[in-house]
Amino acid sequence: MNLVESLRAHRRLAIVRGKDPAAALRTVRTLAEEGITAVEVSLTTADALSVIRQARTELGPGALLGAGTVRSAADAERAVDAGASYLVTPALVDGLEPFGTPVLMGALIELALARGADAIKLFPGSLGGPGYLRALRDPFPEVPFVPVGGVDAQAARDYLDRGALAVGVGSPLVGDAADGGDLDQLRARAAVFRRVAAGETP
Template identity: 85%
Template sequence: MNLVETLRHHRLLAIVRGKDPVAALRTVRTLVEEGIAAVEISLTTADALDVIRQARAELGPDAFLGAGTVRSAADAARAVDAGASYLVTPALVDDLAQYGVPVLMGALTPSEIEAALARGADAVKLFPGSLGGPGYLRALRDPFPEVPFVPVGGVDAQAARDYLAHGALAVGIGSPLVGDAADGGDLDQLRVRAAEFRTVAAGGTP
């Protein structure tokens, strides 16, 4: 799977994190039904590996379903075994290339970005994006024009629009999209938010 091309096509990466594994699985299913094809399940989710395993069984081998909050090679091994087809880290993590899946590696500063690339990152998760905002991404584009950035952290619909306008490959969205759905909240409201973010990804106004 080509992580960069898939994110370039979808432009949105939904981040599911919750306390209720049944609700988390429903959330993943609903997001995909609503056209948010790229979904990350954080390993901080209750029974995260089971959620990944069940989602993979339901969505099939081609679904763009990944594991997030991967902080070690051991986390990566368990996630890939459960069916994750890519890995997302919050920071620099060593020894992930051995698992043969794409990696979106967390970094913030220019030195960390270089370190992520040296570790074989397919793309850089700019995290926490809220510290610098779209203006910081714009500044990074000059020294790193070829780096595919995915800002994550505090990305609401307006910020998503601005990041994409400033050259982000895609944006990663957690609570502004998912809300409380992964804790058992309203799936109808999740569908409304998904439609809003799809409009943003297509170049519309949130």
């Protein structure tokens, strides 16, 4: 089994994440029946290891059945023991080499947390937008994110609605005030962002 070759050939990886183990297993089964060759069961799924174990039994040893949201070597060990044939991490994770299992690894966020970050600066926020933050909330529900870069009033509202701890705002708020610009306009912009932070319409 070569994960990279499979992904290159099929260009899709189904990610199963849910609160109902039976429904998650049905989903894996249905995806396989529909020709989705690579399926990842996130470890945030209820009773994820049992889902992986049962799916492996049903789909056989050749199925591309992986475990996602692997955040530690201990997670990896449990997932491989349950039958995962590849691992997907949301960020950098050390200690996965001994398992001899293909790894699709995320980057940066876990490294920052390991180095003592109290919150994560999501920069440039404009690159992925509020949708990127929404996607990060599933594997990192407890991590406080602060999007920075290209955050106007509407984007700020969208980020906050999607669970951002706060937003870092530069020129859409400050404008040219720090270069001697009109302070009344700065006050007006500040009022807009205050309303946004309070959950009101920009």
